[in-house]
Amino acid sequence: MATAYGPDTRDLHRPGTGSGGHPPAKHVLPAALRAPFEGRTWRELGYVLLSMPISVVLFCFAVTMVSLGLGMLITFLGIPILAAGLAMCRGFGAVERARARALLRLDVADPAPIRGKGGLMSWVGAVLKSGVSWRHLLYAVLHMPWATFAFVVAVTFWAYGWAAFTYPLWRWVFPAYAGVGGIQLYGDRTHQVYLDSPFEMAVTSALGLALVLVTPWIVRGLVAVDRVMVLGLLGPSRLATRVSELESDRGVVVDTAAADLRRIERDLHDGAQARLVALAMDLGLAKEKLTDDPEAAARMVDEAHGEVKVALQELRDLARGIHPAVLTDRGLDAALSAIASRCTVPVKVVVDLESRPAQAIEGIAYFTVSELLQNVSKHARATRASVDVWRAGDRLMLQVGDDGRGGAGVSTGSGLAGLTERLDAVDGILVVDSPAGGPTTVTAELPWRG
Structure with a gap:
């Protein structure tokens, strides 16, 4: 089940937390002396x-x-x-x-x-x-x-x-x-x-x-x-708890898939579809002017050609957002290197995998790193970042770090909260270590399922 740094757990007296699951307060007296009066x-x-x-x-x-x-x-x-x-x-x-x-x-x-x-x-x-x-x-x-x-x-x-x-x-x-x-x-x-x-x-x-x-x-x-x-x-039995978790994860998967479909529909409607409609109108006007004003028609066709290139690029970007071809063809190493090259800060990528995990896990790992590097570009104010990927037993480990301002969290509505839910749907774990002032380290753990 996916977890994150900071949210409440069932045992609020676990080590490293104070009352209510908050970070422990600093005390003058050591714990051994103040324990009788707590x-x-x-x-x-x-x-x-x-x-x-x-x-x-x-x-x-x-x-x-x-x-x-x-x-x-x-x-x-x-x-x-x-x-x-x-x-x-x-x-x-x-x-x-x-x-x-x-x-x-x-x-x-x-x-x-x-x-x-x-x-x-x-x-x-x-x-x-x-x-x-x-x-x-x-x-x-x-x-x-x-x-x-x-x-x-x-x-x-x-x-x-x-x-x-x-x-x-x-x-x-x-x-x-x-x-x-x-x-x-x-x-x-x-x-x-x-x-x-x-x-x-x-x-x-x-x-x-x-x-x-x-x-x-x-x-x-x-x-x-x-x-x-x-x-x-x-408490409830482990089987009942597991069934409840799977039902919740199934709901998250359905909601995530629906959100992705809405995003694709919106991108097609507002991007490539609108551009192609305008292109069809421009070509229609160019066809009407072809006999009366060939030079104007040629200019309109040239402009339409440029619009076609832009529309094709938008479609390629959209297809890459659904599932990049480089990930299918060459695996995580090449796909993550391509993501890193588009980041606004220098990123060092180290992928130590002798084989490839299941395609679904590979895709989730790719989009996890992609979103984390987007956060680095938009919010971290970092000068450098790193991506490390390795296998530990039957788990795929991802770690993205940066030297930015820190303060990242999984509060409701944030991108990390949505990422936590997506990893939770496949029994993944997300841990965020981001003190104020930085640095930030986000570690994700996924099942291998190769």
């Missing part, structure tokens, strides 16, 4: 604390309903009870996706709804045949022991860490109310060991600080498992 840490801790009671309720409900349904399969009532249990697990799954979205900033798409052909039994059959329903049941069973473990670990580290770190502030409770000097580490009939000296309190506080600093990362590791479980069990 909003993300408290949200993740809240997620872990809520997970245990929710998972216990979900586990008890799921086990009860499934056991009741399986136990009553000998009667007709077992089937609808089992279906109702699975449907309720899907309802709990919606709650869990909302909780992950709010606290973990993990946006998981909702699975496809259950669609029966009509009637109760049709709905029951659809629920029981749905793999999504059974994956929700599996989540209900597996998440409870993990949520309990994560709850115990997080609460233990968090409580002991802050208690030890702030020990010098509340040690006075022991001599005031318990009659001892501090926390008792060891005691028997002969002697006792208390944390009551300044050195011991300092060491206790230092150990507590270490726990406070490491606890957010432990909690982050715990919720990473929750992220995997939510993504893998509560």
